[in-house]
Amino acid sequence: MRERPFPLSSIIKNFTESMAFPNPQHPPHAILIAYPTLGHVIPSVHLAIKLASCGFVITFVNTQSIHHQTSKAASNSSHHKDDLFAAVRDSGLDIRYTTVSDGLPVAFDRSLHHEEFMQSLLHVFSAHVEELVAKIVKESVPPVTCLIADTFFVWPSMIAKKFDLLHVSFWTEPALVFSLYYHMDLLRKNGHFACQDTRKDSVDYIPGVKAIHPKDMMSYLQEKDISTVCHQIIFKAFKEIRSADFVLCNSIQELEPHTISALQAHVPFFAVGPIFPSGFIKSTVPTSLWLESDCTQWLDSKPHASVLYISFGSTVHVAKSDLLEIANGLLLTHVNFLWVLRPDVVSSEDQHPLPDGFEEAVRGRGMIIPWCSQIEVLTHPAIGGFLSHCGWNSTLESIWSEVPLLCFPLLTDQFTNRKLVVDDWRIGINLGDPCGMISKEEVSKNINRLMDEKSGAEFKSAVREMKKILENALMTNGSSVKNMEYFVRDLKTKIFASHAKNMCNGH
Incomplete structure (x- = not known):
């Protein structure tokens, strides 16, 4: 009598376990690194909470400077001193917290010496991030599967590739702004940017963007001197973005439908905003850099x-x-x-x-x-x-x-x-x-x-x-809720496919 063959599900289960394959039951584990200015830290904190609510494990990374200012401003809540996510974790979400140097001493006045601060983010910060990511990847359970980093960082795809992580770019501004930066080559080609005599007429050739006057473009696209450190960061960041696996945007599909649709032809772009604290009340995660007055x-x-x-x-x-x-x-x-x-x-x-x-x-x-x-x-x-x-x-x-x-x-x-x-x-x-x-x-x-x-x-x-x-975007079947669901689904699919490919290649 012939032996009954193993069911296919058992074969897959045995194979994945024996090859240290990522268990599909494991939650995705993302390292999320916030850009070190408050306007970027705040939505990054709430994105971390939103993703953790969708079943992610998050390791949230602040710079030591931002952490120092925030914990000083929140000094009346001593339990937040070292772990800003303590209260969130008490509610059952798995958000771990750590810090990294931005390459400058904590006491350095980044407001007064903005140029030096930007130079450090451009040239020095990546080495500190790489060292930290190596440590987290080595020690973390469940294993880290993706790196979520602000679009304005100049190193995410390089570091994600080095550690075999998916690269999720987080864009904290409108899709319109992303699109104008993304199409800087068109602006150059048509004489609206980076030329001696820039055109003053409307820009009417960016896909999905209705005619816009140059005075309404971002200040960096209006400037004649494009050799500044901020321009170098923008150029490098938008070169990096072309290697991203996904882009999450803090905007709403219905606010910018044509711009978002046009971008989706180039990058997997998901509008998941507005990214607010739950209930639109003061966050349980301290983010303020200064002591707040009660008005x-x-x-x-x-x-x-x-x-x-x-x-x-x-x-x-x-x-x-x-x-x-x-x-x-x-x-x-x-x-x-x-x-x-x-x-x-x-x-x-x-x-x-x-x-x-x-x-x-x-x-x-x-x-x-x-x-x-x-x-x-x-x-x-x-x-x-x-x-x-x-x-x-x-x-x-x-x-x-x-x-x-x-x-x-x-x-x-x-x-x-x-x-x-x-x-x-x-x-x-x-x-x-x-x-x-x-x-x-x-x-x-x-x-x-x-x-x-x-x-x-x-x-x-x-x-x-x-x-x-x-409000409608955040309803059960709203566009932002559905877009977040599509992102999580596509991310999980890509994580599994990426690991399957590595196994087949003998990695």
Whole structure:
């Protein structure tokens, strides 16, 4: 009598176990490395939590500098001192935490010496990352299967390849900005970038992007000198991105449908935003670089939608002349305002940039603080408008809080975000001429226009409609939820296929 053959499933099971094949039951294990500025760290933290909620094991890597500042600012919560994800892990998610040097001493002033900081990220950081990744790969259970790194890093595909990991690129800005960088070769070829006499007419040849004026492109694409360290980083990063296995983008399919569809012809591009803390409340993971002021009592004392919130983000500096015009413009209005003036907003060397006597002149209707929990402030009913630099996190948070924007872009993607906010979505207005200087008269006029109940009504209505798009994307069958599911499915398939190929090749 012939022996009954083994079922195929048993053969596969025995083969995978005997060859140390990754068990399909093992969760994917990703090393996630956040770019060391707050605007990138915040969505990276929440992406880690989102992926862990989808069954991933995450090893989250912060730079020692960011960790030092964050744990100092959170000093009142001693259990967060060394492990910023302690509270999240208590809830049952497997997120491990570690740090790496960015190549500079922790005490080095990265705000004051931005050029040296960027040089270190370009030339030195990768060696420290490689050493850390080697250690994590060697010691981790379950085995590491992918590297998730910010798109602006210049080394991910090289390090992923070295350790046989899949490379997932995390893009923290709109798809429009990604597309313009991705197609820099077309901009060069057509004379809109990196030429002696750059064209001033609209750019109308980028796939999936409707005509855009050069003044609305990112600041780095408007500059004549392209030899700067930031340009070197951008060029190298967007060369790297062509080797990425996947791109996750903190945007929403319905906000940028044509741009995202066109990109998907080039790269596996998944719009999974908005990436927020669960319930859109202050995160259990400390991310603040400065001690947060509690403004609740002051805001509680103000009428509904009567307060203008002002913040220029965590990184970019404001010219002192512009800051003075904004302050003097506020003096010409009667609007209540809450102004976040971080210690280095002009420079680490200028700690008192406001006009003499300004704080006394606005006492009662104005509150000036060094930092706050932006989510807590924006969701307070007293907030009626947001004077913003148009960072992408701030833009998405403002939409979710149904707060229209007064736009004052300063650098990089903020000019392109401003175009989306003012020209495309009509959920805000410009503080002044987007290309020129601002005056106190313009500042005053536009603050009054946004904050006035009658003239500001159209922006409030538009931002409410925009919020519905974000909400729908995060519903059970919403585009961002489905895109995350497709990403996880495709990633697992690729992990298994990659290991099967290695086994066949005898690796």
